[in-house]
Structure formats: C-alpha cells, structure tokens
Amino acid sequence: xxxxxxxxxxxxxxxxxxxxxxxxxxxxxxxxxxxxxxxxxxxxxxxxxxxxxxxxxxxxxxxxxxxxxxxxxxxxxxxxxxxxxxxxxxxxxxxxxxxxxxxxxxxxxxxxxxxxxxxxxxxxxxxxxxxxxxxxxxxxxxxxxxxxxxxxxxxxxxxxxxxxxxxxxxxxxxxxxxxxxxxxxxxxxxxxxxxxxxxxxxxxxxxxxxxxxxxxxxxxxxxxxxxxxxxxxxxxxxxxxxxxxxxxxxxxxxxxxxxxxxxxxxxxxxxxxxxxxxxxxxxxxxxxxxxxxxxxxxxxxxxxxxxxxxxxxxxxxxxxxxxxxxxxxxxxxxxxxxxxxxxxxxxxxxxxxxxxxxxxxxxxxxxxxxxxx
Amino acid sequence: xxxxxxxxxxxxxxxxxxxxxxxxxxxxxxxxxxxxxxxxxxxxxxxxxxxxxxxxxxxxxxxxxxxxxxxxxxxxxxxxxxxxxxxxxxxxxxxxxxxxxxxxxxxxxxxxxxxxxxxxxxxxxxxxxxxxxxxxxxxxxxxxxxxxxxxxxxxxxxxxxxxxxxxxxxxxxxxxxxxxxxxxxxxxxxxxxxxxxxxxxxxxxxxxxxxxxxxxxxxxxxxxxxxxxxxxxxxxxxxxxxxxxxxxxxxxxxxxxxxxxxxxxxxxxxxxxxxxxxxxxxxxxxxxxxxxxxxxxxxxxxxxxxxxxxxxxxxxxxxxxxxxxxxxxxxxxxxxxxxxxxxxxxxxxxxxxxxxxxxxxxxxxxxxxxxxxxxxxxxxxxxxxxxxxxxxxxxxxxxxxxxxxxxxxxxx
Numbered sequence: 001x002x003x004x005x006x007x008x009x010x011x012x013x014x015x016x017x018x019x020x021x022x023x024x025x026x027x028x029x030x031x032x033x034x035x036x037x038x039x040x041x042x043x044x045x046x047x048x049x050x051x052x053x054x055x056x057x058x059x060x061x062x063x064x065x066x067x068x069x070x071x072x073x074x075x076x077x078x079x080x081x082x083x084x085x086x087x088x089x090x091x092x093x094x095x096x097x098x099x100x101x102x103x104x105x106x107x108x109x110x111x112x113x114x115x116x117x118x119x120x121x122x123x124x125x126x127x128x129x130x131x132x133x134x135x136x137x138x139x140x141x142x143x144x145x146x147x148x149x150x151x152x153x154x155x156x157x158x159x160x161x162x163x164x165x166x167x168x169x170x171x172x173x174x175x176x177x178x179x180x181x182x183x184x185x186x187x188x189x190x191x192x193x194x195x196x197x198x199x200x201x202x203x204x205x206x207x208x209x210x211x212x213x214x215x216x217x218x219x220x221x222x223x224x225x226x227x228x229x230x231x232x233x234x235x236x237x238x239x240x241x242x243x244x245x246x247x248x249x250x251x252x253x254x255x256x257x258x259x260x261x262x263x264x265x266x267x268x269x270x271x272x273x274x275x276x277x278x279x280x281x282x283x284x285x286x287x288x289x290x291x292x293x294x295x296x297x298x299x300x301x302x303x304x305x306x307x308x309x310x311x312x313x314x315x316x317x318x319x320x321x322x323x324x325x326x327x328x329x330x331x332x333x334x335x336x337x338x339x340x341x342x343x344x345x346x347x348x349x350x351x352x353x354x355x356x357x358x359x360x361x362x363x364x365x366x367x368x369x370x371x372x373x
Numbered sequence: 374x375x376x377x378x379x380x381x382x383x384x385x386x387x388x389x390x391x392x393x394x395x396x397x398x399x400x401x402x403x404x405x406x407x408x409x410x411x412x413x414x415x416x417x418x419x420x421x422x423x424x425x426x427x428x429x430x431x432x433x434x435x436x437x438x439x440x441x442x443x444x445x446x447x448x449x450x451x452x453x454x455x456x457x458x459x460x461x462x463x464x465x466x467x468x469x470x471x472x473x474x475x476x477x478x479x480x481x482x483x484x485x486x487x488x489x490x491x492x493x494x495x496x497x498x499x500x501x502x503x504x505x506x507x508x509x510x511x512x513x514x515x516x517x518x519x520x521x522x523x524x525x526x527x528x529x530x531x532x533x534x535x536x537x538x539x540x541x542x543x544x545x546x547x548x549x550x551x552x553x554x555x556x557x558x559x560x561x562x563x564x565x566x567x568x569x570x571x572x573x574x575x576x577x578x579x580x581x582x583x584x585x586x587x588x589x590x591x592x593x594x595x596x597x598x599x600x601x602x603x604x605x606x607x608x609x610x611x612x613x614x615x616x617x618x619x620x621x622x623x624x625x626x627x628x629x630x631x632x633x634x635x636x637x638x639x640x641x642x643x644x645x646x647x648x649x650x651x652x653x654x655x656x657x658x659x660x661x662x663x664x665x666x667x668x669x670x671x672x673x674x675x676x677x678x679x680x681x682x683x684x685x686x687x688x689x690x691x692x693x694x695x696x697x698x699x700x701x702x703x704x705x706x707x708x709x710x711x712x713x714x715x716x717x718x719x720x721x722x723x724x725x726x727x728x729x730x731x732x733x734x735x736x737x738x739x740x741x742x743x744x745x746x747x748x749x750x751x752x753x754x755x756x757x758x759x760x761x762x763x764x765x766x767x768x769x770x771x772x773x774x775x776x777x778x779x780x781x782x783x784x785x
Contacts, residue, residue: 103733106701125520130538137531331503334459
C-alpha cells in the first residue's frame with residue numbers, strides 16, 4: 001500500500017520530515033508529549049503539532065537534571081532537547097498529567113530557552129461540573145497564550161476547521177482499528193502502528209486524506225484468508241513506541257486486535273462535537289474520552305473500559321505493556337488484572353525501560369502466553 | 374564520663390514526653406472510634422483537615438502511618454507484601470506499605486482504624502490520587518478529591534475559582550457523610566486555631582536561627598506530627614506553645630541540638646525514617662547541625678495566603694500554593710530564602726526514590742542554589758521507608774567527603 005510506504009518514510013526520520021515541512025510551509029512547529037495536548041488549538045493557530053518521543057540517544061545529557069528513577073520517556077525527551085535534536089521546535093506544550101511530566105515541564109522551561117513553553121494545567125478530576133468549567137477556562141487561556149506566542153488571533157472559524165481535520169483523522173483511525181479488529185489479516189499490527197504514529201507527525205490535512213484512503217482500501221479487502229486463526233490479543237498501557245512488538249506477537253501466533261494505549265486508541269477515540277462552541281467542544285472531548293490513569297473519572301472507569309474493550313474486540317488475552325517508573329499505570333495494574341481475572345481473561349505483564357528485552361526472550365514469553373490462552 | 378552524660382541529658386527536649394502522650398491518646402481515640410461512634414476520615418498529609426475537625430471527624434493520616442512503619446523498620450516486609458499483590462517496587466513506599474497493611478492489619482500499631490470516608494488532596498503528588506483510589510475500592514467508602522492545579526509559574530484566577538468551588542463541594546460531601554450540617558462558627562474557630570498552630574510551629578522552627586540552634590531538623594521531624602494530624606485543635610496550639618517556651622529557654626541558656634555546632638545545614642525532602650537516628654548521630658559527630666528543612670516548614674508555608682478571619686474563603690489558595698505544588702524555580706527561590714534566614718553552610722538533599730515531585734528537579738535546585746549562594750550540596754540516594762534502597766557504606770563516604778569540603782571552604 002503506497003500510503004503505508006509514505007508513512008514509513010516519514011517515520012524513518014520524523015525530525016527530518018518536520019524540518020522540511022517547516023522550511024517548505026513556513027509553519028511554526030509546536031511539540032507535545034502527551035495525548036492530552038490540545039492539538040486542535042495548535043492547528044487552528046496555523047502551527048504544526050508534533051508528538052515527540054525520546055530518541056534514546058545521548059542519554060547522559062539528561063543525567064545532570066533527572067534521577068535514574070525517572071521514566072525513559074521523560075529522560076529521553078529532555079536529552080533530545082538538551083542535545084539540540086529538536087531545535088526545529090518553535091514551542092512546546094505540556095498538559096498536566098503525571099508528577100514526572102510536571103517536573104519535566106519545569107526543567108525544560110529552565111534549561112531549554114530556545115523555544116516558547118506553555119503549560120496546560122488540566123484538571124485531574126474529570127467527573128464534576130466544576131472540572132468541566134475549569135477545563136474550558138484552561139483551554140481558553142491556552143488559546144489566548146498560544147495566539148500571543150505565535151502572533152496570531154485564533155478565530156472560531158479556525159478552530160472549527162481544525163476540529164474538522166482532527167475529527168477526520170480520528171474517524172479514519174477508528175474505522176481502520178475496527179476493520180482490523182474484525183479481520184486482523186487485512187493489516188498487520190506494526191502497519192497500524194505506523195499509521196497512528198505517522199498521524200502524530202505528518203501534515204494533518206494530508207494525514208486525514210491518507211488515512212481515509214487506507215480505510216476505504218481496507219473496507220474493500222476480503223482479507224480473512226490467512227491460514228490459521230491467530231489468538232486475539234489486546235494491548236494495555238501507556239506509551240508504546242516499539243513497533244517490533246507487533247511482529248513478535250504475530251510470530252508467536254497472536255494478533256493485536258485492539259488497544260488501550262496512549263499512543264493508540266486513547267489518542268484517536270472520541271470525536272469533538274462540531275455543532276457547539278469550539279472550545280467547549282474540545283473541553284467536552286477531554287472529559288469524555290478514554291482516561292489516562294493520571295486522571296480520575298470514578299473508581300472503576302478504566303477497568304470497565306478495558307473489560308468492555310475486551311468483549312467488543314473479542315480479545316482472548318491482554319498484554320499489559322508498562323513503562324518502568326510510570327507510577328499511574330503501575331498503580332492501576334493490580335486492579336485491572338483483577339477485573340480481567342474476574343471475567344476469565346488471561347493477562348501478562350511486560351515492563352519495559354527504554355528498549356525492548358532481547359527478541360528471543362520476548363518471543364518465548366509471548367509464545368508461552370499465546371499457548372496458554 | 375558523668376559530666377558528658379549530664380550534658381547529653383541537658384540537650385534532651387523535655388516536651389518529647391508530652392508529645393508521645395498526645396499521639397498515643399490520639400491513636401487510641403482513632404482506634405476506638407467504632408466503639409465511641411465517631412467517624413474516621415483518612416486524609417493526605419497536605420489535605421484540608423480543618424473542616425473534618427469542625428465536623429468532629431477523626432482525621433487519620435496514612436502518610437504519618439507510613440512514617441511510623443518506616444521508623445519502626447517494618448517497611449521492607451510490608452512493601453514486599455504489596456509487591457506480591459502486584460504493585461511495582463518502584464512505587465511510593467508509603468503507598469505500598471499502607472496498601473498492604475490495610476489487608477493484614479500489620480505494622481507498628483496493628484493497622485489504621487477503618488475509614489468511613491477518604492479525603493485526598495493532590496497538592497503533594499499524583500501518587501495520592503492512585504493510592505486513595507486503591508483504598509476507596511478496598512474499603513468501599515466514599516472518596517473526596519480536592520484537585521489543586523499545579524502552579525508552575527502562577528496561581529491562575531480560573532484555578533482559584535475551581536478550587537474554591539471544590540471547598541464548597543467538600544463541605545457538602547462531609548455534611549452528607551456525617552448526616553449533619555457544618556457549624557460555621559465552629560469552622561471559623563478551628564480555622565483560627567489552625568492558623569495559630571501554624572504560626573507557633575513556624576516560631577518553633579525559627580528558633581533555629583540562633584547559634585547554636587536549639588533544635589535540629591531531626592527534632593522537627595518528630596515534633597511535626599501535631600501540626601500534621603491535629604492542626605486546628607487547641608491541643609496542637611497548647612503543645613507548640615510549650616515547645617516554643619522550651620526552645621526559647623534553650624536559646625537563653627545556649628543549649629544546642631548538636632554539641633559544638635560548627636556547620637549549619639539545610640535538609641531537603643522527606644526524612645529517611647528508618648535511619649533518622651543514624652544520620653542525626655553521623656552529622657552530629659562532625660559537629661554539623663541540620664538547622665532547617667524544606668519538609669517540616671511546608672506545613673506553615675501558606676501562612677502568607679491565609680486570612681484567619683476568612684479561613685474558608687482563603688483555604689483554596691493556601692492548599693494550592695504549597696511547597697510541592699509549585700515550579701522548580703520557585704522551590705529554589707524558597708530554599709535560598711531559608712539558606713539566608715538560617716545562615717546555612719550547605720544543602721543535604723535526600724534523593725527519594727519514592728517521591729518524584731519532591732526529587733525530580735533537585736539537581737536544578739542544587740545548581741541554582743550553588744550558583745547564587747556558593748554553597749555545596751550533599752546528595753543522599755535513598756528512600757523514606759524502603760530500607761532496600763539504602764547503602765550505608767556509600768552514604769557514609771559521601772557524608773565524609775561533604776564535611777571535608779565544608780572544612781576546606783572554612784579555611785579559605
């Protein structure tokens with residue numbers, strides 16, 4: 001599929017792609033590290049939002065600022081900034097999520113002066129009327145502050161167009177996710193990863209068209225003609241920046257049919273209402289989308305969602321993919337596992353620091369798990 | 374020898390005895406709440422306790438319990454139990470030991486009394502949110518969350534509105550949980566006592582400005598208990614009056630916490646509860662006194678925002694703008710203020726694996742303070758409760774090298 005090839009090329013050197021985009025379009029580049037970053041407002045300001053992940057190089061640069069018990073996402077982000085690897089950024093946006101990202105924001109502000117820096121201090125509690133008013137106020141402030149930084153005034157029309165684009169991307173990704181969940185044979189897990197990841201980097205209008213083309217293409221495919229039926233696996237966790245994991249699961253006889261990941265469905269599920277006031281609509285999506293464990297929406301929201309997702313995707317097993325030192329996810333793991341145990345769905349836990357364990361070791365673990373289910 | 378013992382006896386703080394009595398009575402009261410028909414709320418250390426006092430609810434502090442578990446060296450066992458329940462060994466050791474303790478009623482006091490409700494304020498960390506969710510599911514009791522937006526560079530108007538609204542929600546939550554209305558006159562009085570208690574506690578800490586300092590941070594770690602657990606009561610006010618009088622007496626007669634005080638240091642982060650005695654003796658043996666700390670002073674850091682005649686109206690700001698809920702640069706600024714106020718020769722930072730909001734950013738604070746005040750920092754890698762993260766040999770070597778550095782600096 002030529003669209004996949006386009007995405008793969010971008011991901012080979014995402015920073016290079018963004019630099020070219022900046023040079024060609026003259027657009028300002030705004031970096032984000034979290035699925036709660038208000039991309040629509042950045043787009044509406046005429047800037048280009050790019051989701052960043054640490055590159056895993058020059059790790060020593062972060063050591064003078066962050067202890068070893070800080071997760072690799074945060075350390076990686078900082079070392080890239082200090083090492084000049086993201087000097088194409090005009091600005092960076094930190095939504096409030098966990099304790100580590102919160103401190104990364106401070107340390108970045110104090111040590112990376114080259115680009116502007118904005119905090120979006122979202123509420124942690126999402127299930128009250130007060131939180132609804134507050135998140136709307138916070139987004140209004142962000143709209144104003146971002147406009148000031150970029151020297152533009154963001155109109156409601158700009159916001160509506162941006163919401164339209166973001167919704168096209170989300171709708172297409174949700175459709176692809178559904179199609180693949182039904183018929184895992186039509187698109188490999190690593191290919192879906194490539195599409196989702198590229199959507200966070202590439203020019204968004206192009207991303208929307210590209211993903212719609214892929215969705216149309218997949219609808220037309222029969223695709224169930226693979227020899228043996230793979231075991232249906234769901235991934236749950238935070239950031240998963242390891243495309244190889246899909247191939248290893250597939251080789252072990254499994255297929256990822258869905259996920260609850262920050263770099264997966266949590267990024268694209270839930271549309272922004274296009275009929276109401278745009279900022280209110282963006283706020284509404286934040287409150288209603290699938291939650292990150294750093295946020296609170298009731299005591300069983302995440303477990304209910306996971307069990308519902310398992311049923312919807314007819315998953316036979318869940319792999320918890322957790323980043324070492326990620327506290328919110330580590331706190332939720334026992335209760336999520338228990339919820340799965342109660343409905344008789346087996347699960348396994350994989351904790352990753354910054355790179356995957358040796359492939360052989362991983363394959364053995366996945367094979368054992370897939371055989372068990 | 375006899376003379377030495379006598380000097381040691383003179384240095385002991387007499388109020389300790391009274392403090393132990395108060396805390397014992399408090400825990401007996403809490404543990405027998407079921408028989409006496411009183412309600413019990415578990416609350417985070419930075420949480421708004423005053424409305425609980427005004428509603429006659431007994432506040433219980435899992436973090437204080439965590440500190441007791443650490444001090445009694447029961448942390449490793451309980452942390453391992455939590456790990457067997459599936460909680461990662463990288464998680465906060467207060468949370469781990471409390472979560473497992475609740476299931477086995479273990480620890481130094483046989484577990485905390487069962488809560489009727491949980492009150493969680495995330496002004497100290499995001500960890501308490503997850504921890505209280507776990508406990509709310511375990512005990513099946515209502516959870517109130519006071520969400521205090523992080524103040525990276527400012528306390529915004531929208532954050533003020535949001536927190537103020539939640540103060541009203543909190544009162545409604547308590548009224549429903551207790552089945553009675555809040556007496557606003559009583560609330561006003563509790564607020565006044567809370568402010569008075571905080572002022573007295575600050576005054577106690579301030580006596581360490583004197584040379585020699587009549588108390589050290591290690592003493593403050595102990596005497597802190599009341600401003601955390603019984604803030605807003607007459608008892609806390611009376612106790613700190615007593616302690617303050619004793620400190621003033623010590624200052625007048627030149628009694629220092631550390632014999633021959635030579636180096637004055639500032640402690641940063643939560644204590645290493647299972648090694649406070651060892652650390653205290655180690656520093657004292659080098660004639661170094663930890664004269665102040667960022668930890669115990671955090672319970673009176675909001676005094677500048679409070680209006681004691683309008684406690685409920687100013688609570689939102691007081692509880693949001695606390696030491697851990699602010700940016701790293703603002704924390705560094707406050708450390709520098711303390712360095713100047715207490716005339717400090719060096720920083721001792723506990724890089725605490727359990728506490729990310731307190732520890733991440735310490736390297737930058739160290740750098741800023743070093744640049745502006747020219748004082749060195751000792752970094753101790755440890756944990757507040759989990760002894761497995763404490764390497765005695767390495768820490769001893771670091772302390773010695775640090776003291777050597779102070780000595781060299783003194784010669785210049």
